[in-house]
Amino acid sequence: MKQEQSIITLGLLFFSIAIMLYGNAFAADKTPHRVTQPEFDAAISTINSKISDIKPSVRTIGEVLPDNSIVFWVDETGQHGLAAQPFDEDGQFNWYVAKEMADSRGPGWRLPSKHELNLLYLQKEIVGSFDDNSYWSSNEYDATNMWYQSFFDGSKGGFDRSSYSLSVRAVRAF
Template sequence: MMGYKKALKVGSMALILLINHALQAADKSDSSNYAPGDVGPHGGIVYFVDASGEHGLEAKASDEINTLNWNEAVIASSAYGAEWRLPSKTELKLLYEQRSLVGDFANDDYWSATELDSNSAWIQGFFNGDQDRYNKYSTLRVRAVRPF
């Protein structure tokens, strides 16, 4: 019976060490350095990184399945969880500039979260690079982003 208790203690200690190692590895992954094109800490594609390499922006790897009006776009972007959202006008311009790293964009217009007034918001053309205002009731493409 003593052999069983000793084996149980050794097994328990090994399990505790394994869990501790896994937690330390997870802590290190939270402070990893990222570069544009990497898979980000929340599963998106990194398209902007600050000088530290630890903070930036990541975008979903693909658009929403359907084109959406602006209000639907805001809701759909936030449905992915904490901090996922529609990009600001400036963030969307950065995303356009890094479109080849992120990939899977249509040659079409995409919504930004930046409102001009109660009836219009800014958009980014992914076919020509232009930004313009657009009626919120129109349906356009959507790509969610989040900071890290």
């Protein structure tokens, strides 16, 4: 509630300043002002300089994002990449339950592909909170098995999706 009041107060302050600087929008004089070419060019120049000052966010491995996910891979621009939830789901599960748990975290959350899981393994010390267990990936190994990766030694392979219970760490792209 206090934050909402602060936002409203701040909005009223900006509105008041705008009226003081630029005049009352409700004033009786409604005469349109024709903008000259030099005024137009100056306005465009100002806008372009403001736009060129805008720098996109550059993410780094290990950075904690606003949703508490942790960046474990970024592309060459630093603007796009992958983030993992900061902790494992509590327990170990067959692949079907693991997939549902990862998907249920919200839009964009999912089990990592085998490639993403390996990237996550390579950054496990930075991301943290991993057990020395094996983790499910979203890739099929064959008709009945799914790819997994051990976070103890990095080994990979296929386990039966129904009968094996492994750890779950959801990821998302940004």
